[in-house]
Amino acid sequence: MTGSFRALAAVLVLSVSTAPAVAQLKQEKHPQLGIASIERPRTFDPVPTQPGEEWVQLFYKERTADPKRRSETPRRWYPELRVLVIPTWSPTTGGGEGGRKKPDITSFATYVEKQLGKDWRLEREGEGKRSKDYETTTYELTGPAVQNTKWKGYGYTWESPGRTVAVLGQCLEEDYEEMAKLWKSVGDKLKLTEPTEDEHAEKKWERFYRHKDLSHLDYRIAVREALVSPWEAEDTDNFIVVYNTKDQPLLRKVMRDIEALRLAYMEIFPPAGEFDAVSTVRICKDKEEYMAYGGSARSAGYWNFVTEELVLYDAQQLERGKRPDDSDTFIVLYHEAFHQYIHYSTGELPPHSWFNEGYGDFFSGAELKGGKVTKIGVNPWRAWYVKAAVTGESPPGYSIQQSWVPWKDMIAYSQGQYYANGGPNYAQGWSMIYFLRTAPAVQENERWAAILPLYFETLKTSYQAELEERGNPQGRLARAPAGEAARKKALEVAFEGVDLDELEEAWVEFVSELDAPQRK
Numbered sequence: 001m002t003g004s005f006r007a008l009a010a011v012l013v014l015s016v017s018t019a020p021a022v023a024q025l026k027q028e029k030h031p032q033l034g035i036a037s038i039e040r041p042r043t044f045d046p047v048p049t050q051p052g053e054e055w056v057q058l059f060y061k062e063r064t065a066d067p068k069r070r071s072e073t074p075r076r077w078y079p080e081l082r083v084l085v086i087p088t089w090s091p092t093t094g095g096g097e098g099g100r101k102k103p104d105i106t107s108f109a110t111y112v113e114k115q116l117g118k119d120w121r122l123e124r125e126g127e128g129k130r131s132k133d134y135e136t137t138t139y140e141l142t143g144p145a146v147q148n149t150k151w152k153g154y155g156y157t158w159e160s161p162g163r164t165v166a167v168l169g170q171c172l173e174e175d176y177e178e179m180a181k182l183w184k185s186v187g188d189k190l191k192l193t194e195p196t197e198d199e200h201a202e203k204k205w206e207r208f209y210r211h212k213d214l215s216h217l218d219y220r221i222a223v224r225e226a227l228v229s230p231w232e233a234e235d236t237d238n239f240i241v242v243y244n245t246k247d248q249p250l251l252r253k254v255m256r257d258i259e260a261l262r263l264a265y266m267e268i269f270p271p272a273g274e275f276d277a278v279s280t281v282r283i284c285k286d287k288e289e290y291m292a293y294g295g296s297a298r299s300a301g302y303w304n305f306v307t308e309e310l311v312l313y314d315a316q317q318l319e320r321g322k323r324p325d326d327s328d329t330f331i332v333l334y335h336e337a338f339h340q341y342i343h344y345s346t347g348e349l350p351p352h353s354w355f356n357e358g359y360g361d362f363f364s365g366a367e368l369k370g371g372k373v374t375k376i377g378v379n380p381w382r383a384w385y386v387k388a389a390v391t392g393e394s395p396p397g398y399s400i401q402q403s404w405v406p407w408k409d410m411i412a413y414s415q416g417q418y419y420a421n422g423g424p425n426y427a428q429g430w431s432m433i434y435f436l437r438t439a440p441a442v443q444e445n446e447r448w449a450a451i452l453p454l455y456f457e458t459l460k461t462s463y464q465a466e467l468e469e470r471g472n473p474q475g476r477l478a479r480a481p482a483g484e485a486a487r488k489k490a491l492e493v494a495f496e497g498v499d500l501d502e503l504e505e506a507w508v509e510f511v512s513e514l515d516a517p518q519r520k
Contacts, residue, residue, distance in 0.1 A: 024041070024042045025039035025040060025041060025042065025185065025186070025189070026039065026040055026041075026042045027039050028040060030057070030058065031193065031195070031196045032195060032196060033057050033058075033083075033085055033195060034085070034163070034165070034192055034193055034194055034195035034196075035058075035083070035165070035190070035191070035192060035193075036191040036192060036193040037189075037190075037191045038058070038083065038186065038189075038190055038191075039185070039186060039189045039190075040060055040081070040186060041060075041062075041081075041182055041186070043062055043063050044060035044061060044062050044063065044079075044081055045060060045061060045062075045063050045289075046058070046059070046060055046228045046229065047059045047060065047061050047228075047289065047292045047293055048226070048227070048228055048231060048242075048282075048293060049226075050293075050294060050307055051223075051226070051280075051307040051308070051309060052306070052307055054105075055084045055085070055086055055105060055111060055115070056082045056083070056084055057083055057084065057085045058082065058083035059080070059081070059082050059083075060080070060081040060082075061078055061079075061080050061081075061292045062075075062078040062079045062080070063078075064078055064288055075175065076147075076149075076172055076174075077171070077172050079169060079170065079171035079175060079179050080169070080170050080171075080292075081167070081168070081169045081170075081183065081186070082167075082168045082169075082170075083165070083166070083167055083168075084108070084111060084164070084165070084166040084168060085163060085164075085165055086105060086106065086107065086108065086111060086163060086164040086165075086166065087106075087162065087163050088106060088107075088159075088160075088161060088162055088163055088164065107159075107164060108122075108139070108155060108157045108159075108164055108166045108168075109122055111166070112141065112155075116141075116143070116153075119143060119144035120141055120142070120143045120144070120151075120153070121141065121142045121143075122139055122141055122155070123139060123140050123141075123142070124137060124138075124139055125137075125138040125139055125140050126138050128156055128157075128158070128184075128187055128188065129187070129188045131158070133160060133192075134158040134159060134160050134192065135158075135159045135160075136156070136157065136158055136159075136187075137155075137156075137157045137159070138154070138155065138156050138157075138184065138187065139153075139154070139155035139156075139157070140152075140153070140154060140155075140180075141153030141154065141155060141170075143170075146172075149172050149173050149174060150172075150173045151170060151171075151172065151173070152170070152171055152172065152173045152175075152176040153168060153169060153170045153171075154167075154168070154169045154176070154179065154180045154183045154184070155167065155168050155169075156183065156184065156186070156187025156188075156190075158187075158190065158192055165190070165192055167183060167186050167187045167190065169182075169183035169186075205220075205221040205224050205225065206221065208224075209221065212235070214235055214237070215237075215276055215278060216276075216277075216278040219240075219278055220235060220240050220278065223240050223242065223280055224240075227242065230244055231243070231244045232244075234251065234255060236255050236258065236259050237259060238258075238259060238262055238276075238277075238278055239255075239258055239259070239278065239279060239280070239281050240278065240279075240280050240281075241254060241255055241258075241280075241281045241282075241283065242280055242281070242282045242283070243282070243283040244283070244284060244285045244289065245283055245284075245285050245314045247314055247316065250283075250314060250316070250329065251283070253330070254281065254283065254329075254330075254333060256368075256371055257330065257333065257334070257368055258281060258333070258337055259371070260368050260371050260372055260373055261334060261337050261338075261341075261363065261366065261368075261373065262337075262341060263372075263373075264363075264366070264373040265337075265338060265341040265342075265345070265363075266341075266345075269341070269342065269345050269456055270345070271344065271345035272345060272346060272347045272460040272461075272463075272464060275344055275345060277308075277344045279308040279309065279310065279340055280307075280308060280309045280310065281309075281310045281312075281333075281337075282309055282310065282311045282312070283312060283313065283314060284311070284312070284313035284314070285313065285314055286313055286314060287300075287313050287315070289313065290311065290312070290313035293311065294311070295311060295313070298422075300312065300313070300315060300328065300331075300332045301313070301332035301333070301335070301336045302336060303336045303337075303339035303340045303343070305339075305343045305348070305350075310333075310336045310337060310339075310340045311336075312329060312332045312333055312336060313329070314329060315328040315329045315332070316329065327380075331364045331379070331380070331381060332364075334360075334363045334364045334365075334366050335360035335361055335363065335364045336360065337363070338359055338360040338363045339356065339360055342356065342359070345460075346456075346459060346460055346463065347460065347463055347464060347467075349459065349463045349483045349486060349487075350415075350483075351455070351456070351459055351487070351490070352411065352412070352413065352487055352490075352491065353413055353414070353415050353417075353418035353419075353425075353429065354410050354411055354413060354418070354428075354429045354432055354433075355429075355433070355452075355455060355456075357418065357425075357426055357429045357430075358429035358430050358431075358432055358433035358434075359433050361379045361381075361382055361426060361429065361430035361433070362376065362379070362430060362433045362434055362437065363376065364379045364381070364430075365377040365378055365379045365380075365434075376437075378434065378514065378515070378516060378517065379430050379434075380517045382426060382427040382430040382431065383427075383430075383431070383514055383516035383517065384516040384517060384518060385400065385423065385424070385427040386404075386424075386427040386428055386430070386431040386511055386514075387511055387512065387514050387516045388400040389401070389402060389403060389404055389424060389427065389428070390402070390404060390508055390511045390512055391511075391512050395518055403424075404424075404428055405424075405425065405428060406500075406504065407432070407500045407503060407504045407507070408500045410425075410428060410429070410432070411491060411495065412491065413425070431507070431511050431514075432507065433452070435506075435507045435510050435511070436448070436449075436451055436452050437452070439506070439507075439510045441506045441509075441510065442506075447497065447498060448498065448503060448506075450494075451494050451495065451498065452494075454490075454493050454494040455490045455491070455493070455494035456490075458486075458489055458490040458493040458494065459486055459487065459489075459490040462485070462486040462489040462490060463482060463483060463486035466481075466482035466483075466485045466486050467479065467482045469482075470482055
């Protein structure tokens with residue numbers, strides 16, 4: 001399974017049906033993809049595809065909130081529609097003796113096999129609309145079982161000697177009959193042509209940036225060219241913010257704060273080398289759109305180092321008689337922005353999770369004024385939890401077991417171990433960083449106060465040394481052994497001569513006395 005489909009496979013959301021069997025269609029044109037026109041259902045909204053996505057060129061998801069909806073039928077998961085463009089491989093187009101390796105995906109069938117997985121079965125249904133230039137075929141897909149139902153899919157392919165263009169719809173079995181009719185209509189009405197270079201769009205963005213004093217213009221132009229309506233973008237010195245929210249005060253604050261935080265990060269964590277990276281911050285309009293884009297139902301934001309995107313959503317809370325509350329959005333922004341920064345500053349080596357996630361949560365408590373970080377307080381999501389876990393005194397309505405991971409184990413945890421018990425480990429990781437950064441007992445102990453800076457500096461220098469010793473290998477897998485050796489060395493140096501039992505005892509006392517805000 002791919003993208004949000006994988007993320008939602010285990011979580012069916014009880015909601016309200018949208019499109020009737022016969023739905024209005026809205027025409028779009030995508031000449032750069034060789035799609036003269038596609039008529040998508042009006043009840044399906046466009047969702048951006050992931051940067052670097054090779055096969056899915058257009059992605060739509062059925063809208064969950066539509067004031068014109070008439071049907072009252074429950075919908076447990078909202079259907080999705082993708083348009084794939086798959087070049088046909090042959091020795092004359094890049095393979096054969098001395099050519100590049102044959103790609104894994106060369107047809108709709110291989111896409112289903114490689115991207116959806118072995119639990120999906122593809123059955124040819126019949127022919128589609130007649131065409132002199134394309135062979136058209138319709139398919140029915142049957143997917144794995146999930147919560148007393150199963151996944152279903154519908155495929156409609158247009159094949160030529162040079163490429164396959166496919167419409168792929170996915171839904172739950174109970175919605176298939178309705179959706180299959182809709183998706184067949186999309187496939188029937190598809191009109192294809194030869195792909196064309198959108199020179200006008202390229203020149204438009206070149207003119208847009210011509211007199212702007214900004215770096216990495218090629219990257220910024222590529223991001224803007226990939227925008228789909230209604231998404232827009234704004235530039236800062238070191239970021240391009242892509243957004244689908246009408247909350248302008250939130251957008252302006254995001255733009256100010258990420259630049260201010262970057263300065264704070266650089267002061268504490270000087271980068272390993274020249275640092276002028278530009279990356280993307282993407283703000284989805286709500287959690288639904290965030291999940292459709294690929295976010296997990298159990299997260300509020302994430303940093304994707306592969307696509308160089310920090311993704312979050314507008315988590316505004318509205319209460320009668322009160323001003324809108326965007327605080328949760330910025331807790332996530334400050335956390336994920338740290339991951340974004342540390343990725344580049346260490347030479348693209350993630351630190352141990354207690355350091356990486358703990359520092360992300362540490363910066364979530366940042367307070368900013370006048371474009372500067374003025375104070376870093378407790379993280380309101382973590383402080384109450386770790387205090388309850390240490391003292392055994394749970395707030396009203398909660399029952400939290402008195403327990404924590406011994407420091408000697410936590411500092412060596414792998415990412416998998418850390419994530420396996422996410423809530424408690426995130427809370428403890430935050431408290432370890434907050435303790436080492438702010439506790440009087442640490443400030444009075446020169447050796448304890450050196451733990452965090454020693455860890456970071458050793459991580460950077462050891463990683464570069466390990467890479468050089470190994471001949472500067474390229475690619476994440478090839479560089480992984482150097483990273484593991486650097487992380488191990490950073491722990492050894494940071495905690496050399498430190499009595500971890502004594503340190504942990506001081507941490508317990510500190511956490512027990514935290515002025516932690518009550519859980520809302």
